[in-house]
Amino acid sequence: MDDRSPLMESRTKRRLAADELSRLAHRAVGSHVSDAVELADGFANAVWRLTLDDGRSVVLKLSPPPELEQLTYEHDLLRMEAAAYPLAASAGVPVAALLKAGFDDPVLGGDYLVLSALDGTPWNQAALDEAANAALRYELGGHLARFSTVTGEVYGYPHNGLTGSTWREAYLRMVGALLDDALRYPATPLPRPVAELRAVLEGASGVLDEVTTPHLVHFDVWPGNVFLDLTGRPRIQAIIDHERAFWGDPLADLITPTLFREIDEDDPLLAGYRAVRPLELTPGAHRRLDLYRAYLYLILLVENGPRQYPEADYAPLRDLAMTSLVKVLDRL
Structure with missing residues (x-):
């Protein structure tokens, strides 16, 4: 994923x-x-x-x-x-x-x-059948729901000052800082001018006012950050790498486990989440998800500026992020 x-x-x-x-x-x-x-x-x-x-x-x-x-x-x-x-x-x-x-x-x-140190196996290195992967996605959904039960007092990244008194304010500061970084590090061309990107995201941001409490969001739950215990029936041993966490909308944690694709209602991840906390994917929720996809895809494109990845390694990720960002911008 x-x-x-x-x-x-x-x-x-x-x-x-x-x-x-x-x-x-x-x-x-x-x-x-x-x-x-x-x-x-x-x-x-x-x-x-x-x-x-x-x-x-x-x-x-x-x-x-x-x-x-x-x-x-x-x-x-x-x-x-x-x-x-x-x-x-x-x-x-x-x-x-x-x-x-x-x-x-x-x-x-x-x-x-x-x-x-963990003695388990990263999920992206485990050879599992479809049934085992489905069971693990169900379990992961429950853990994401539990993660979101932690609430805070401010939205955004309090450790570096990108915060807001509302989720919309914090999101626009977060994505605005990223677009400022795109101007500072123009290593990877973006699909639209920065000013146009700002306008699209700001214009769609009103739906973020549906979020009224800051929840803890991991925002990096890809299989490499999920360790498995494979000694019997596969189960999740630990979720690691919480460094990109922020306070915001718990829906944002559905993005990285479904990277570069849409969320299907029959995904076991959603069933596992709903077994712990209610979750309804309303039209407003889908629009919020697109805003979080846009933020993540922009990160994947802009971060190459200071990191300077080797071109052969970075090109497949860059191309996927670019194509996916264009689709999201068109919807927004």
């Missing part, structure tokens, strides 16, 4: 020598590193699976260098993730344990998280 290559490189990923990793681990959790393996599935932060000299296995996530140019919404992402893990766990969503969050590290700069 996500066509991104798990090996795609990004210049936002840091490269640390073994001794630097070991010293960081010691500052964070009091143990040095006996073995380290870089995990390649991420696209912004550098991630390693570490074996510590006290026998523990942990995952270290390290933000890009503070001086590196990023998209506006990407600033301080790990701070949102640090907040989201315990909130998700409190709602009954299976997540890794957050062992340590360090902000503005005095040696390397930037932020880091240390998480318990």
